[in-house]
Amino acid sequence: DIQMTQSPSTLSASVGDRVTITCRASQSINSWLAWYQQRPGKAPNLLIYQASSLESDVPFRFSGSGSGTEFTLTISTLQADDSATYYCQQYFDFPWTFGQGTKVEVK
Amino acid sequence: EVQLVESGGDLIQPGGSLRLSCAASGFTFSTYDMNWIRQAPGKGLEWISYIGRSGSPIKYADSVKGRSTISRDNARNSLYLQMNGLRDEDTAIYYCVRVSGGGRSDYWGQGSLVTVSS
Numbered sequence: 001d002i003q004m005t006q007s008p009s010t011l012s013a014s015v016g017d018r019v020t021i022t023c024r025a026s027q028s029i030n031s032w033l034a035w036y037q038q039r040p041g042k043a044p045n046l047l048i049y050q051a052s053s054l055e056s057d058v059p060f061r062f063s064g065s066g067s068g069t070e071f072t073l074t075i076s077t078l079q080a081d082d083s084a085t086y087y088c089q090q091y092f093d094f095p096w097t098f099g100q101g102t103k104v105e106v107k
Numbered sequence: 108e109v110q111l112v113e114s115g116g117d118l119i120q121p122g123g124s125l126r127l128s129c130a131a132s133g134f135t136f137s138t139y140d141m142n143w144i145r146q147a148p149g150k151g152l153e154w155i156s157y158i159g160r161s162g163s164p165i166k167y168a169d170s171v172k173g174r175s176t177i178s179r180d181n182a183r184n185s186l187y188l189q190m191n192g193l194r195d196e197d198t199a200i201y202y203c204v205r206v207s208g209g210g211r212s213d214y215w216g217q218g219s220l221v222t223v224s225s
Contacts, residue, residue, distance in 0.1 A: 032209070032210065034211050034212065036152075036212075038152075043202055043215040043216065043217055043218055044152065044202075044212075044215055045215070046211060046212060046213050049209065049211035049213075050209060050211070055211075055213065087151065087152055089152070089154075089212070091209075091210035091211065091212075094157065094166045095154060095166070095168045095169070096142075096154040096157070096210075097154065098151055098152045098153070098154070099151075100151050101151045101152075
């Protein structure tokens with residue numbers, strides 16, 4: 001199985017900050033990577049697919065990059081509404097696997 | 108508007124069985140692959156099963172393989188997950204998820220809670 005490792009596990013930042021989350025795959029997944037945002041008590045919401053494609057209606061402050069085994073999710077200007085847990089997921093091969101999540105706290 | 112509404116979650120004793128259902132609307136169900144993804148309380152996301160738009164291919168995570176059966180009824184716009192031999196570790200919110208082009212999981216239901224406990 002392909003293991004996905006996110007870092008950091010938690011981060012605290014202020015409104016307006018630039019935030020970066022890293023996701024590493026245990027083997028190459030080309031660009032078959034998605035990022036999801038999950039607010040407490042809610043279902044996950046797709047932000048980025050194919051490593052860098054922004055899903056419809058997702059704010060432009062979210063961006064993704066990377067290929068192969070290393071990927072990043074960047075929030076260019078953190079907003080209070082971005083307080084959530086973020087997950088990466090590979091869909092290169094079954095079983096599809098998720099990272100353990102990164103909890104973002106907005107100070 | 109795309110909607111996925113899960114039902115069937117319940118409190119079940121270990122060893123019991125359960126069938127989850129997902130009613131889809133707002134899109135042409137028969138043209139999309141579908142997933143079940145679950146989340147144990149306070150834990151991360153776990154993909155557990157996939158079914159192609161015509162009913163194949165079918166894939167399972169090792170954690171549920173041999174105990175679970177995914178199926179769909181395109182005429183009824185419905186997705187199902189039959190779970191047998193339930194264990195404590197199957198306690199989770201189960202999400203019905205649409206798979207779009209390339210494999211991204213673009214729409215999620217609100218989830219159905221399955222609690223396995225004696």
